[in-house]
Amino acid sequence: MRGRPNFFASYEAEQGLLPTTTKKIFAVLVLIAAISIPFEVFPILDKFAEPAWLVLFNRSLIFLIAALGLNILTGLAGQVSLGHAFFMGLGAYTAVVLGGSAEGLWGLGLPIWIWLPMAGVVPALVGILVAPTAVRVRGLYLAIVTLGLVFIGEHIFRNANSIAGAPEVGREWPRLTFRIWKEENPLIDFSRDGQWFGVSLSGEAKTFFFLLVVALVFVVLAKNLSRTRIGRAFAAIRDRDVAAEVMGVGEFRAKTQAFAISSFYAGISGALFGVVVGRLIPETWNLFLSVQFVAIVLIGGAGTVAGSVMGSFFVVMMPRMVENVTRFLSEQAVGDGPVSAIADVVISVNGDFGIVSLEAQGPGLSIFQLNQVIYGLLIAVFLISEPLGLFGVWIRIRNYWKSWPFTY
Amino acid sequence: MLSVPLIAQVGGTSLETFITKTIDGLALGAIYALLALGFVIIFKATQVLTFAHGAVSAMGAYLVSYFAVTLNVPGRWMGDLPVTLQFALSAVLAVLLAAAIGMAIERVFIRPMIGEPLFSIVMITIGLDIVIRTIVGDYIGQGNTVSTGAPWGFLSQWRIGGVIIQHAQVATIIVAVITVAVLMWFFKTRIGIAMRATAFDQEAAMAQGISAGKIFALAWGIGAALAVIGGIFAAVPPRALGVSAGTAFFALRAFPAIVIGGLDSIKGAVVGGFIVGMAEVMAGHYLSSVTALGIGFNTVVPYLVMMAVLLVRPHGLYGTVEIRRV
Numbered sequence: 001m002r003g004r005p006n007f008f009a010s011y012e013a014e015q016g017l018l019p020t021t022t023k024k025i026f027a028v029l030v031l032i033a034a035i036s037i038p039f040e041v042f043p044i045l046d047k048f049a050e051p052a053w054l055v056l057f058n059r060s061l062i063f064l065i066a067a068l069g070l071n072i073l074t075g076l077a078g079q080v081s082l083g084h085a086f087f088m089g090l091g092a093y094t095a096v097v098l099g100g101s102a103e104g105l106w107g108l109g110l111p112i113w114i115w116l117p118m119a120g121v122v123p124a125l126v127g128i129l130v131a132p133t134a135v136r137v138r139g140l141y142l143a144i145v146t147l148g149l150v151f152i153g154e155h156i157f158r159n160a161n162s163i164a165g166a167p168e169v170g171r172e173w174p175r176l177t178f179r180i181w182k183e184e185n186p187l188i189d190f191s192r193d194g195q196w197f198g199v200s201l202s203g204e205a206k207t208f209f210f211l212l213v214v215a216l217v218f219v220v221l222a223k224n225l226s227r228t229r230i231g232r233a234f235a236a237i238r239d240r241d242v243a244a245e246v247m248g249v250g251e252f253r254a255k256t257q258a259f260a261i262s263s264f265y266a267g268i269s270g271a272l273f274g275v276v277v278g279r280l281i282p283e284t285w286n287l288f289l290s291v292q293f294v295a296i297v298l299i300g301g302a303g304t305v306a307g308s309v310m311g312s313f314f315v316v317m318m319p320r321m322v323e324n325v326t327r328f329l330s331e332q333a334v335g336d337g338p339v340s341a342i343a344d345v346v347i348s349v350n351g352d353f354g355i356v357s358l359e360a361q362g363p364g365l366s367i368f369q370l371n372q373v374i375y376g377l378l379i380a381v382f383l384i385s386e387p388l389g390l391f392g393v394w395i396r397i398r399n400y401w402k403s404w405p406f407t408y
Numbered sequence: 409m410l411s412v413p414l415i416a417q418v419g420g421t422s423l424e425t426f427i428t429k430t431i432d433g434l435a436l437g438a439i440y441a442l443l444a445l446g447f448v449i450i451f452k453a454t455q456v457l458t459f460a461h462g463a464v465s466a467m468g469a470y471l472v473s474y475f476a477v478t479l480n481v482p483g484r485w486m487g488d489l490p491v492t493l494q495f496a497l498s499a500v501l502a503v504l505l506a507a508a509i510g511m512a513i514e515r516v517f518i519r520p521m522i523g524e525p526l527f528s529i530v531m532i533t534i535g536l537d538i539v540i541r542t543i544v545g546d547y548i549g550q551g552n553t554v555s556t557g558a559p560w561g562f563l564s565q566w567r568i569g570g571v572i573i574q575h576a577q578v579a580t581i582i583v584a585v586i587t588v589a590v591l592m593w594f595f596k597t598r599i600g601i602a603m604r605a606t607a608f609d610q611e612a613a614m615a616q617g618i619s620a621g622k623i624f625a626l627a628w629g630i631g632a633a634l635a636v637i638g639g640i641f642a643a644v645p646p647r648a649l650g651v652s653a654g655t656a657f658f659a660l661r662a663f664p665a666i667v668i669g670g671l672d673s674i675k676g677a678v679v680g681g682f683i684v685g686m687a688e689v690m691a692g693h694y695l696s697s698v699t700a701l702g703i704g705f706n707t708v709v710p711y712l713v714m715m716a717v718l719l720v721r722p723h724g725l726y727g728t729v730e731i732r733r734v
Contacts, residue, residue, distance in 0.1 A: 074527075080527050133715055133718060133719055136718065136719065136722045137718055137722045138722075138730075139526070140451075140457045140526075140530075140671060141667060141671065141718065141722065141723070141724075143457070143527075143530070144457075144663045144664070144666075144667045144714070145667070145714070145715065145718060147660075147663060148663075148664065148711030148712075148714055148715060149711075151660075151707070151708055151711050152708050152711055152712065155702060155704065155705065155707070155708045156702070158702070158703070158704070159702030159703060241732075242732050242733070287660070291534050294527070294531060294534075295531060295534070298527060298528055298531045302525070302527075365542070365543070365546050366546070369542045369543075369545070369546050372538055372539075372542040373538075373539050373542050373543065375535075375538060376534075376535040376536065376537070376538030376539035376542070377535065377539055378535075379531060379532065379534070379535030379538075380517055380532045380535035380536055380539070383521075383524075383528045383529075383531055383532050383535075384517065384520050384521060384532065387521070387524040387525060387528045
C-alpha cells in the first residue's frame with residue numbers, strides 16, 4: 001500500500017483511528033515528545049521541563065478535555081454553547097464535595113476513583129435536565145440561553161457558601177492523590193515531588209503524566225465517538241436536522257446525548273482544574289472561561305479532534321508567549337540591544353512616550369492589559385485570515401506538500 | 409457582576425412603593441431597550457450578534473465623561489448655553505464618534521468575514537470586546553469610576569406623596585422615547601427604507617442599486633450610537649456612580665431582552681427591554697427578603713424570564729418563526 005496513502009480497501013480501514021501512515025507516525029512522534037518532556041531527553045524540549053512550563057502544559061491538557069467536550073457539542077453536533085463554564089463548575093464542586101476535606105464546608109474526603117467519575121456523571125445528568133430547553137432553540141438563541149446558564153450558575157455558586165466557599169474567597173480542592181479508601185498515606189501522590197522508578201520527578205511532572213493519560217483516554221474516546229452510530233447521528237443533525245429526522249435520527253435524542261456527553265467532559269475537566277490549581281473562587285466559572293473554550297474550538301478548527309488539541313495549547317500558551325515578547329521588549333527599552341530603538345517607541349520608561357508603560361497605574365497600558373489587547377486582537381485577526389482555524393492552516397500546508405514541487 | 413445600588417429610600421404605602429418601582433423599572437427597561445435595539449439593528453442587517461456591544465457602550469460612556477467633564481467640549485466655547493444643553497452637545501459628540509468607531513469596526517473586522525461561519529464572526533466580536541474593554545478600562549483606571557456629569561442632578565428627586573420620582577429615571581425615559589421616535593422616523597426616510605429592504609432581502613436590495621456594504625456600516629454605526637446612549641444612562645446614579653469597568657457588563661443583561669422579544673424584531677427589542685427591566689427591579693424589591701434565593705438574585709431574573717419565554721415560544725415573542733423544509 002506504500003505510495004498510495006489514500007487508497008482504502010475497506011470502510012473499516014478508512015474509518016480507522018489513524019487511517020494513514022503519516023498520521024500514525026505523527027501521533028507516535030507527538031506522544032514520544034510529550035512523554036519525554038519531564039525527563040529532559042531532547043535538546044529543545046528539555047526547556048519545557050521547568051515547573052513554570054509544566055504548569056502551563058497541565059492547564060492545556062485540562063482545557064483540552066473540556067474543549068473536546070465542547071467540540072463534540074459544537075463541532076460534531078452543531079450546537080454552540082456558551083454554558084461550558086457552568087458544567088465545569090458543576091464538575092469541580094461535585095469533586096470537592098465528594099473528595100474535599102470538611103474544614104467547615106461540605107466535604108466527604110472520598111478517594112479519586114469515586115470523585116473523578118462522579119464529577120463527570122453529575123454534570124451529564126444536569127445536562128440532560130437542561131436539554132429540553134436547549135433542544136427547542138437553535139443557533140444564536142441557543143448561544144444566549146447557554147449564556148444565561150452561566151450567569152444563573154455563577155449566582156448559585158456565589159450563594160452556595162457551604163459548597164463553594166464564600167464569594168471572592170473560595171475553597172481548597174483535594175490534592176491529586178490516589179487512595180484506596182480514606183487512608184492516611186496515599187498510594188500514589190501526584191502533587192508532591194518524589195521518585196518514580198528511580199527517577200526523581202517534580203510534582204508538576206507527575207501531574208503532567210496523570211493528565212496526559214486522562215487526556216489521551218478522552219482524545220481516543222472523542223475520536224471514537226465520531227465513528228460510532230451516535231457520532232454519525234450528531235453529524236447528521238448538524239448538517240441538516242430535518243433531513244436527519246427523515247432518515248430516522250431522533251433530533252431530541254441526539255441533542256440530549258450531545259449535551260450529556262459534552263457536560264461529562266466539561267465536568268471532568270472542571271474537577272481536574274480545581275484539583276490542579278488548588279484553590280478557586282466561585283467567580284471562576286464565568287462567561288470569560290466559556291468564551292475561552294469557544295475560542296479554542298474555533299481557533300483549532302470546529303469538528304476536528306486534532307484542532308481541539310492544537311487550539312487548547314495555542315490559547316493557553318499564547319498569553320505566556322505575549323508576556324515573553326513584552327518582557328523582552330521592556331528589557332531592550334531599558335538597556336541597549338538590537339531592537340532598542342523599536343522597543344523605546346513601544347515601551348514608555350520613566351514617563352517618556354510609549355504605548356505600554358511598566359507601571360501598573362497611569363497612562364499607557366500595563367503589561368497585563370497589553371496581553372489582553374493582543375489576545376483579543378489575535379483572536380480577531382486569526383479568524384479573519386483563517387476562518388477554519390489552525391486545522392485549516394494544517395490542511396493548507398499538507399496540500400502544498402502533497403503536490404510539491406508542483407503548485408497545483 | 410455589578411450590583412445595582414438602589415439609593416432611593418422607599419417610604420409610603422405599598423401602592424406608592426409600587427408606583428415608584430414601576431418608574432424605576434421603566435427607566436431600567438428603557439436602557440435595556442436601547443441596548444437591545446442596537447443588537448437587533450446590527451443583527452437584522454448583518455446576521456451577526458455582536459458581543460462587543462457592552463465594550464462599545466462603556467467606551468461611549470467614557471467618551472461622554474471625557475467630553476462633558478474633563479474637556480467640557482463644546483461647552484467651553486458656549487458658556488451662555490444652559491448646562492443641560494452643553495451636556496447634550498457633549499453626549500451627541502460622543503455618540504457620533506462612537507458611531508464612527510462602530511463603522512470602522514464593521515469595515516475592518518466584520519466586512520472581510522461575510523460568508524464565513526457565523527460563530528467565527530461572533531468570536532471576532534468577542535475578541536474586539538476584550539480589546540476595547542481593556543483599553544477603556546486602562547483609561548478609566550483600575551477600580552476607578554469616572555462621573556459622566558449629570559445635569560439633572562445626582563439623586564435629585566420629586567416626591568408626590570409617598571411616590572419618589574428620580575430625575576435621572578425621567579431623563580432616561582425621555583431620552584429613550586426620543587431616540588426610539590427618531591429611529592422610527594429614520595426607518596421611513598430613503599436610507600431607512602434601503603436599510604429595511606436590505607434586511608428583508610439582501611440580493612433584491614442590491615439589484616435595486618442599494619449598496620449592501622454601506623448599509624452594514626450604517627447598521628453598525630446606529631448600533632454603536634444606541635449602545636452609547638444606553639451606556640450613558642447605565643453609568644449614572646442611581647444605577648452606578650459613574651463609568652467603571654463594570655459598565656461593559658451592563659449590556660450582557662440586554663441579551664435576555666433581545667431573546668425574549670425575538671432576535672430579529674425591533675418591536676420585540678423594545679418590549680423585551682421593558683419586560684427585563686421591570687422584572688429585574690420588581691424582583692430586586694419584592695424578592696430581596698427571600699434569603700433562600702441568594703444575594704443579587706435580581707440580576708439573574710432576566711435570564712430566568714428568558715428561559716421561561718423560550719420554553720413557550722422558541723423564537724421569542726415577536727421573532728420570525730423559522731420555516732423548516734426538507
